[in-house]
Amino acid sequence: MINIYNEITKQKEVFKPLDDSEVKMYVCGPTVYDYIHAGNARCFVIFDFIRRVLEYACYEVKYVQNFTDIEDKMITRANLENITVNELAERFINEYKTDADGLKITPADIYPRATEHIAEIIDIIKILIENGHAYKSEKSADVYFSAGSFKDYGKLSGKKLEDLQQGDRVDGEILEEKRAVSDFVLWKSRKAGEPYWESPWGDGRPGWHIECSAMARKYLGDTIDLHCGGVDLEFPHHENEIAQSECATGKQFTRYWLHNGFINIDNEKMSKSEGNFFTAREIADKYGYMPLRFFILSANYRMPLNFSEDVIKAAQNSLERIFLFSENINFELKNAKDLENTEDLTVYRDKFRAALFDDFNSAAAVSVIFELIKEVNTKIGEKNAGKKYLETARELYDEFCGLFGFTPEIKMSEISDEYILAQIDARIDAKKSKDFKTADEIRGSLKSLGIILEDTPSGTKWRREYI
Numbered sequence: 001m002i003n004i005y006n007e008i009t010k011q012k013e014v015f016k017p018l019d020d021s022e023v024k025m026y027v028c029g030p031t032v033y034d035y036i037h038a039g040n041a042r043c044f045v046i047f048d049f050i051r052r053v054l055e056y057a058c059y060e061v062k063y064v065q066n067f068t069d070i071e072d073k074m075i076t077r078a079n080l081e082n083i084t085v086n087e088l089a090e091r092f093i094n095e096y097k098t099d100a101d102g103l104k105i106t107p108a109d110i111y112p113r114a115t116e117h118i119a120e121i122i123d124i125i126k127i128l129i130e131n132g133h134a135y136k137s138e139k140s141a142d143v144y145f146s147a148g149s150f151k152d153y154g155k156l157s158g159k160k161l162e163d164l165q166q167g168d169r170v171d172g173e174i175l176e177e178k179r180a181v182s183d184f185v186l187w188k189s190r191k192a193g194e195p196y197w198e199s200p201w202g203d204g205r206p207g208w209h210i211e212c213s214a215m216a217r218k219y220l221g222d223t224i225d226l227h228c229g230g231v232d233l234e235f236p237h238h239e240n241e242i243a244q245s246e247c248a249t250g251k252q253f254t255r256y257w258l259h260n261g262f263i264n265i266d267n268e269k270m271s272k273s274e275g276n277f278f279t280a281r282e283i284a285d286k287y288g289y290m291p292l293r294f295f296i297l298s299a300n301y302r303m304p305l306n307f308s309e310d311v312i313k314a315a316q317n318s319l320e321r322i323f324l325f326s327e328n329i330n331f332e333l334k335n336a337k338d339l340e341n342t343e344d345l346t347v348y349r350d351k352f353r354a355a356l357f358d359d360f361n362s363a364a365a366v367s368v369i370f371e372l373i374k375e376v377n378t379k380i381g382e383k384n385a386g387k388k389y390l391e392t393a394r395e396l397y398d399e400f401c402g403l404f405g406f407t408p409e410i411k412m413s414e415i416s417d418e419y420i421l422a423q424i425d426a427r428i429d430a431k432k433s434k435d436f437k438t439a440d441e442i443r444g445s446l447k448s449l450g451i452i453l454e455d456t457p458s459g460t461k462w463r464r465e466y467i
Contacts, residue, residue, distance in 0.1 A: 002057055002357045005302065007234065007257035008156050012359060015256065017225045022060045024220040025051060026254075028212060028229035028237070029111070031068040032092035033077050034279075036099055038292070038307055039230065039263045039270055041280040045296045046260045047228045048105040052403050053356045064219045065108040066212060067093055069115050070205055075194050085195050086115070099280045102289035104405035110219050114211040118197045121206045121214040124248050125186045125199075133247040134186055137177040141202025143187035144178050145209075150243040153182075156257060157235035184240050186210045209240040213253075217245065227254035231302075234259055261304045270307075283312065288409045288467035291315040297362040297404060318370075320466055322401065323408045325373045329394050331461050332380055339386030343379075348372045348396055362404075369400050409467040411450045420451055424460050427453075 002015040017023045027047045030036055036044070044065075054061050068074075069089035078088045093111075100107070114121075125143055128134035133149045136142070147153050153161050164182040187210075190196040190203035197205060216224055222245075229238065238257065245253035262269065265276035283292050295315040299305050348368055355364035376393045379385040385393075401407075423442050430438040443453050450465040 002054070003359055004256055004258070005359045006255075007259055008254075013256070017059065018223060018255070022062055023054050023226065024224040025054075025061055025063050025226040025228065026212070026216045026220060026224055027063070027065040027108070028233055029065040029067050030092075030096055031071050031073060032089045032096060033071070033074040034092060035095055035281050036279065037270065038265075038278050038280060038283060041099070041103060041283075041292060042263050042296045042305065043228075043230045043260050044100065044105050045103055045293055046301045047258070048103075049297055049362060049404070050226075050228070050258070050301075050360050051106065052405070053360055056403055057357065062110075062220065063106075063108045064110045064112065064216065066215050067096075067111055067113045068208065068211065069093075069113045070195060071208060079193055089113070089115075095281075099284070099289075102284055103280070103293050104289075104407055106405075112215040112219065114206060114215075115195075117211065117214050117218065118206065120218050121210050122187075122199055124210060124214050124217070124244065125201075127248045128186065128244060131247065133244075135179070136201050137189075139177050141187065141189040141199070141204045142177055142185060143201050144183040145186050145240070145244050145247075146179065147182040147184065147240075147243060148180055150247055152246070153243050154239065156242055157239050159235060159239070184209060184236065186244070209237055210244060212237075213241050213245040213248070216241075216253075217249070222249040222251045222253075224254050226256050226258060228258045229260075231259040231261055258301075260301045264304055264306045266308050267306055278307070287312050287316060290319055290407060290409050290467070293405060294319050294366075298366055299363055301360060301362065316466075319406065319408075321373065322369065322406060323466060324463075325377065326394075326397055326401075327461065327463055328377065328380065329390055329397065331456075331458065332385060333387065333390050333394065335458060336385070336387035336390050338388065339384065343375075343389070345372065345375070345389065345392045345396055349399070352396075352400055356403075365400070366404070369397075369404075372396060372400070410464045411467055413450045413464060415449050415451060420446065420462055424453065424462060428460065 003012045004015045005011070006013050027044070030040055051061050051063050067089070070085060074085050074088055078085045081088070125134060128145060129136070129143070134143055134145045137144065147164070148161060161182055185207040187199060187201055188204050188207055195205060196203045216227070227238065242253050264270060265278065268276055270277055280292065291312050292315075295307070295312055296305070298315065348371065352365055352368045355361045355368060358364070372393065376385065379389065423446055427439045427442040430436070430442065446453060452463050452465055454461045
């Protein structure tokens with residue numbers, strides 16, 4: 001049983017998908033005009049993690065994440081670079097996938113693009129016009145959704161329509177071509193230098209909000225289980241999705257809404273204009289992708305998260321402790337003996353699952369990993385870790401870190417295992433001959449090549465240095 005904090009009801013609820021055999025999950029993806037930033041990375045890592053937890057709980061998940069590939073920022077940048085919007089989209093979709101691979105984000109089942117679903121978008125707009133929830137401008141091909149026609153408008157964000165409509169008239173005239181300020185565009189008229197498509201209302205392109213309604217409906221049906229995105233999308237994007245979808249189908253659009261919190265930089269909101277803006281690629285180039293993933297998952301997904309150099313370095317240290325534990329188990333298993341009366345480690349699985357199934361509490365689940373590490377390392381130090389005990393620890397480690405997607409990032413090196421082992425043997429011989437200078441030189445030489453040695457009572461361990 002999984003408890004989820006549902007943003008639309010503002011309370012925890014027992015998760016019950018419409019179909020017991022499959023969870024329908026839609027995540028609002030990036031607008032592909034640039035590299036994803038740290039805030040984007042948090043969104044995509046968080047919902048990848050939630051997908052993994054659902055699968056861990058034995059659900060099949062149909063995971064759809066869109067690419068917004070037509071939008072004002074894209075048009076502006078494409079024109080500046082003298083390329084097509086499609087060329088720009090292709091470039092940054094590929095860059096997104098590079099970052100997603102580095103962050104160990106499981107690929108979506110479907111990556112729909114707005115420009116490939118114009119027919120579906122037009123179909124929904126037609127329905128909305130026919131049932132009185134949308135209207136065409138009298139001056140252009142613009143089509144607007146009438147927010148006031150949906151009695152439940154604001155049920156996600158809590159905003160009141162009457163407040164949003166304040167100031168919709170100036171000197172007795174309606175602003176622009178809309179009937180009310182709260183109305184939003186479904187179809188935009190063609191403008192010079194912009195891509196366009198034919199429609200019953202004239203040449204143009206879709207508005208931002210309508211694309212997600214059309215693509216979610218096509219791939220997941222009229223009602224979906226989970227709709228996810230950053231908290232900044234709650235209003236107006238997700239509020240508008242609800243309105244246009246439910247007015248088009250007459251059915252509940254989404255049963256559970258999940259939003260992740262912002263990432264701040266040094267306790268200030270991330271902003272390009274303030275100069276405290278980082279892309280995921282920039283962070284990964286300096287610290288690696290895995291510390292960024294750990295940093296994101298070390299906190300409650302709904303709360304704001306503060307990024308700084310100190311916290312990302314702390315993430316690196318935490319990961320090193322996790323990965324060294326794995327290597328420690330493998331090393332000890334080589335000569336492990338069968339011992340009686342070693343403790344049952346499976347209690348950690350129960351604690352791990354309890355954390356995950358309580359609104360995807362990744363912070364508590366990470367703590368369980370470190371509790372496991374502390375206990376097993378203590379047993380190893382006391383020489384009380386038998387073979388079965390270590391094998392269980394290995395199993396739990398693989399299970400826990402596999403779910404989190406924690407994978408060592410090793411510094412590139414062409415040094416072969418055979419060379420390393422030969423150097424270790426030479427160092428052992430030097431120490432036996434009390435030639436400690438040579439032994440230290442061998443150790444230092446290997447370290448300069450990214451090879452770390454550790455002397456233990458059971459022999460010398462070695463590993464390749466982590467990023």
